[in-house]
Each structure stands twice: as C-alpha cells, then as structure tokens.
Amino acid sequence: MTRLVPLVVAVGVIAFALIDCARSDAEKMPARIPKGIWIVLILVLPVVGAVGWLLLSRMQAGRAGGPGGPGGSGGSRPPRGGPSRPSRGPVAPDDDPEFLARLEADRRRRERERRQRERDAEREGRGTTNGSTPDDERPTDDPGPGAGGGVSADPHENPGSPA
Structure with a gap:
C-alpha cells in the first residue's frame, strides 16, 4: 500500500x-x-x-x-495590446461593462415608460384619449342645448318658455 x-x-x-x-x-x-x-x-x-x-x-x-494578472506575458517582453487587464473578469457587478449597459438600458426604458404614462394622464386630464378630440369638440348633427334656436329643457336657460 x-x-x-x-x-x-x-x-x-x-x-x-x-x-x-x-x-x-x-x-x-x-x-x-x-x-x-x-x-x-x-x-x-x-x-x-x-x-x-x-x-x-x-x-x-x-x-x-499572479495568475491572470497584469504583465502576464512573462520575461522582458512588453504585453501586447496596451495595458493588460485581468482575464478572470470583473470582480463586482458595477465593474462589469455588460451589466452597466443593461442597467443603463433598463433605466432609459423605465424613463420612457414614465414619460408615456405622464402624457397619457395629461391627455385623460384634458378629456382626450389616444390623441382623439373630447366629446364636446366632436361635430354632431344635433346642435345641442343653447345652440342656434334650440329649446333647452333647463328653465333657467330659456326664461320665457313654459317649463
């Protein structure tokens, strides 16, 4: 053994x-x-x-x-491609360029969505939805109350009419 x-x-x-x-x-x-x-x-x-x-x-x-450390070519040869970087990858997420790019893209997307919600709320506040005109601005065949000779059912609008 x-x-x-x-x-x-x-x-x-x-x-x-x-x-x-x-x-x-x-x-x-x-x-x-x-x-x-x-x-x-x-x-x-x-x-x-x-x-x-x-x-x-x-x-x-x-x-x-150290392994994967700067100047990993050894000897007296200069490292290729400028300053060397560790080959083990980023140490923390905030050092990872891909993570930071995704984070920035998410932030931009949330900002666009927030602005879109604000625009939608503003349209609803004016009585519009999706860029359409409010009901009182739509052309109709009926002139509506108080328009051009029509008689309103409200006695205060037509004081001379019998209620």
Missing part, C-alpha cells in the same frame, strides 16, 4: 501538469518554450517534466503579478 501512494501522487501531478499546460495561453508559456514541446516534456519525462512545468509556470505567474 505504501508503494502505491507515490505512484498515485506522481500520476496526479502529471495529469494536473498536462491539463494546466493544455489550458494555458500559448503566448504565456514559461521559458519561452512552445506549448507542444511542454506537453512532450511532461509525457516523455513524466515526473521531471511535470514538476518543471509546475515550478516554471508558477514562478512566471509570480513575476507577472
């Missing part, structure tokens, strides 16, 4: 090193050795290659400001 423990640990380290190497960015390989050669080294020299990968990749990450 005690002979099996070092073997299991070695297989675990080799598997971890292979996966870590395969998932690493090709531009950030330690010691400027291409990714394919690192994989061959880990497979051909199992323990030495895996431990070498783990040590060199961690030392490079430490010099570059």
Whole structure:
C-alpha cells in the first residue's frame, strides 16, 4: 500500500501538469518554450517534466503579478495590446461593462415608460384619449342645448318658455 501512494501522487501531478499546460495561453508559456514541446516534456519525462512545468509556470505567474494578472506575458517582453487587464473578469457587478449597459438600458426604458404614462394622464386630464378630440369638440348633427334656436329643457336657460 505504501508503494502505491507515490505512484498515485506522481500520476496526479502529471495529469494536473498536462491539463494546466493544455489550458494555458500559448503566448504565456514559461521559458519561452512552445506549448507542444511542454506537453512532450511532461509525457516523455513524466515526473521531471511535470514538476518543471509546475515550478516554471508558477514562478512566471509570480513575476507577472499572479495568475491572470497584469504583465502576464512573462520575461522582458512588453504585453501586447496596451495595458493588460485581468482575464478572470470583473470582480463586482458595477465593474462589469455588460451589466452597466443593461442597467443603463433598463433605466432609459423605465424613463420612457414614465414619460408615456405622464402624457397619457395629461391627455385623460384634458378629456382626450389616444390623441382623439373630447366629446364636446366632436361635430354632431344635433346642435345641442343653447345652440342656434334650440329649446333647452333647463328653465333657467330659456326664461320665457313654459317649463
């Protein structure tokens, strides 16, 4: 059983090193050795290659400001594309540009809806709905009370008429 423990640990380290190497960015390989050669080294020299990968990749990450940190290209090469940003994504929602864009779009939509409700309420207050004219402004065939000779049923409007 005690002979099996070092073997299991070695297989675990080799598997971890292979996966870590395969998932690493090709531009950030330690010691400027291409990714394919690192994989061959880990497979051909199992323990030495895996431990070498783990040590060199961690030392490079430490010099570059941590994994995914600024200046992650390692060595003396300047980072490409201007200042580097962490590859892990925003830390908080208010640092996420997509979240902020959605938040701004929601705010604008709510503002448009509020203005539309205010316009609708204003129209209703004037007696209009959806841009139509009020009932008293609509043309009718009947001139209505008090218009051009019509007799009103209200005795106060036509004092001379019998009620």
